[in-house]
Amino acid sequence: xxxxxxxxxxxxxxxxxxxxxxxxxxxxxxxxxxxxxxxxxxxxxxxxxxxxxxxxxxxxxxxxxxxxxxxxxxxxxxxxxxxxxxxxxxxxxxxxxxxxxxxxxxxxxxxxxxxxxxxxxxxxxxxxxxxxxxx
Amino acid sequence: xxxxxxxxxxxxxxxxxxxxxxxxxxxxxxxxxxxxxxxxxxxxxxxxxxxxxxxxxxxxxxxxxxxxxxxxxxxxxxxxxxxxxxxxxxxxxxxxxxxxxxxxxxxxxxxxxxxxxxxxxxxxxxxxxxxxxxxxxxxxxxxxxxxxxxxxxxxxxxxxxxxxxxxxxxxxxxxxxxxxxxxxxxxxxxxxxxxxxxxxxxxxxxxxxxxxxxxxxxxxxxxxxxxxxxxxxxxxxxxxxxxxxxxxxxxxxxxxxxxxxxxxxxxxxxxxxxxxxxxxxxxxxxxxxxxxxxxxxxxxxxxxxxxxxxxxxxxxxxxxxxxxxxxxxxxxxxxxxxxxxxxxxxxxxxxxxxxxxxxxxxxxxxxxxxxxxxxxxxxxxxxxxxxxxxxxxxxxxxxx
Numbered sequence: 109x110x111x112x113x114x115x116x117x118x119x120x121x122x123x124x125x126x127x128x129x130x131x132x133x134x135x136x137x138x139x140x141x142x143x144x145x146x147x148x149x150x151x152x153x154x155x156x157x158x159x160x161x162x163x164x165x166x167x168x169x170x171x172x173x174x175x176x177x178x179x180x181x182x183x184x185x186x187x188x189x190x191x192x193x194x195x196x197x198x199x200x201x202x203x204x205x206x207x208x209x210x211x212x213x214x215x216x217x218x219x220x221x222x223x224x225x226x227x228x229x230x231x232x233x234x235x236x237x238x239x240x241x242x243x
Numbered sequence: 244x245x246x247x248x249x250x251x252x253x254x255x256x257x258x259x260x261x262x263x264x265x266x267x268x269x270x271x272x273x274x275x276x277x278x279x280x281x282x283x284x285x286x287x288x289x290x291x292x293x294x295x296x297x298x299x300x301x302x303x304x305x306x307x308x309x310x311x312x313x314x315x316x317x318x319x320x321x322x323x324x325x326x327x328x329x330x331x332x333x334x335x336x337x338x339x340x341x342x343x344x345x346x347x348x349x350x351x352x353x354x355x356x357x358x359x360x361x362x363x364x365x366x367x368x369x370x371x372x373x374x375x376x377x378x379x380x381x382x383x384x385x386x387x388x389x390x391x392x393x394x395x396x397x398x399x400x401x402x403x404x405x406x407x408x409x410x411x412x413x414x415x416x417x418x419x420x421x422x423x424x425x426x427x428x429x430x431x432x433x434x435x436x437x438x439x440x441x442x443x444x445x446x447x448x449x450x451x452x453x454x455x456x457x458x459x460x461x462x463x464x465x466x467x468x469x470x471x472x473x474x475x476x477x478x479x480x481x482x483x484x485x486x487x488x489x490x491x492x493x494x495x496x497x498x499x500x501x502x503x504x505x506x507x508x509x510x511x512x513x514x515x516x517x518x519x520x521x522x523x524x525x526x527x528x529x530x531x532x533x534x535x536x537x538x539x540x541x542x543x544x545x546x547x548x549x550x551x552x553x554x555x556x557x558x559x560x561x562x563x564x565x566x567x568x569x570x571x572x573x574x575x576x577x578x579x580x581x582x583x584x585x586x587x588x589x590x591x592x593x594x595x596x597x598x599x600x601x602x603x604x605x606x607x608x609x610x611x612x613x614x615x616x617x618x619x620x621x622x623x624x625x626x627x628x629x630x631x632x633x634x635x636x637x638x639x640x641x642x643x
Contacts, residue, residue, distance in 0.1 A: 198438065202436070
């Protein structure tokens with residue numbers, strides 16, 4: 109069983125396509141929606157974790173593309189800027205998945221992109237703009 | 244066996260000084276004892292890096308042609324205080340751009356302010372300069388618009404009236420429902436998180452709790468360059484409750500520091516945006532402790548387990564100046580990632596960077612080892628606990 113976290117970009121006009129339903133029903137995939145939003149111009153973004161048989165996952169991605177939804181791995185959209193991080197640890201207590209954690213006793217902040225779900229809770233608490241999320 | 248600063252400097256000049264940082268000294272004293280450690284070690288270096296709001300820089304732009312006596316000055320649209328001589332002005336760290344939405348859409352983001360102007364200058368970036376003046380016979384020009392850089396300024400002196408707080412509150416939010424946005428970070432209701440802000444065992448004033456070696460004129464690491472202590476910091480309050488080891492249990496001493504901005508580096512001087520609160524300046528400070536005798540080294544050997552901070556409610560108590568606290572916790576507990584308050588496990592997070600504090604103590608250690616940084620004899624002391632000095636509240640007399 110394979111699993112991947114993707115950001116799906118729904119261009120204007122496709123928001124009515126039941127993409128998640130199709131992925132579940134036609135491709136036998138498990139879809140965990142971590143967040144979803146539609147902007148005022150009706151373009152939308154969805155952060156999902158999709159798991160299932162590897163071949164079916166690939167087919168599912170082809171289906172998504174076929175209806176005009178673009179996607180990229182979530183890790184591509186989340187950037188922990190090491191050059192900006194001062195390792196104050198303020199982000200660590202708000203991170204729900206421990207993607208941001210502290211290495212003790214050195215008190216060094218570390219980021220594990222595989223654990224990040226793109227919830228953005230760390231963004232306002234970081235005073236140094238060390239986390240950037242684009243989607 | 245007592246040593247003098249002069250003797251220590253002699254060793255530093257010869258490249259023979261034994262220098263360790265305030266973290267390394269803990270084990271050293273535990274292994275060898277204070278007496279032996281005091282004989283072997285000459286200097287202990289400390290460090291701290293955190294948001295220090297009471298900061299800013301005096302700048303002198305040089306005279307324009309024709310001359311102007313600036314009445315108002317803006318740097319990247321952030322107002323700088325110009326109520327000084329013609330081309331002197333002070334950019335305060337917490338100042339916001341004139342058109343900043345501040346907290347009108349709550350919580351405000353405070354993406355840019357005086358501290359960021361200072362960071363941009365230090366980074367070598369061009370900063371947009373605007374000034375207005377009323378014009379005089381000797382200073383006729385009434386308006387100036389230009390790009391300026393740090394290199395083109397005559398003087399740029401980081402001049403911070405209150406830095407390096409000796410200990411600080413652990414902030415929590417006792418309110419039942421409301422998230423609060425403070426200078427101590429975002430605090431979740433129901434005491435769901437606790438934020439602290441001190442380097443603990445590496446913090447300068449926690450290694451010299453009774454202000455024996457740090458005084459006016461002490462040479463320090465400031466923002467990556469060399470700076471000095473120029474006074475006690477504002478709100479310096481030495482007369483507070485202390486532990487038997489001399490360390491204050493609550494915020495106590497502070498230092499006023501200054502240094503040449505042109506020597507500084509954005510690694511150690513950073514603009515900070517505190518959501519819902521405002522802008523602050525992340526400042527890195529390191530102070531060397533001359534090991535004059537056993538007493539000095541005993542204080543330097545203090546560890547996170549020996550230092551405590553008070554837990555303070557920032558939803559009601561702090562804003563309304565209600566004294567008291569919800570108990571004390573050690574820095575060892577704070578750094579473990581969680582503390583227990585009223586029997587409940589609460590996650591902790593820092594605002595002060597221990598990693599950077601350690602890096603600063605290490606850099607200072609190298610400077611001294613190489614003979615590049617000599618210790619200075621303070622020219623005067625700052626008030627000690629015996630002075631009885633406390634932080635006074637505002638005395639209000641209504642205007643009728």
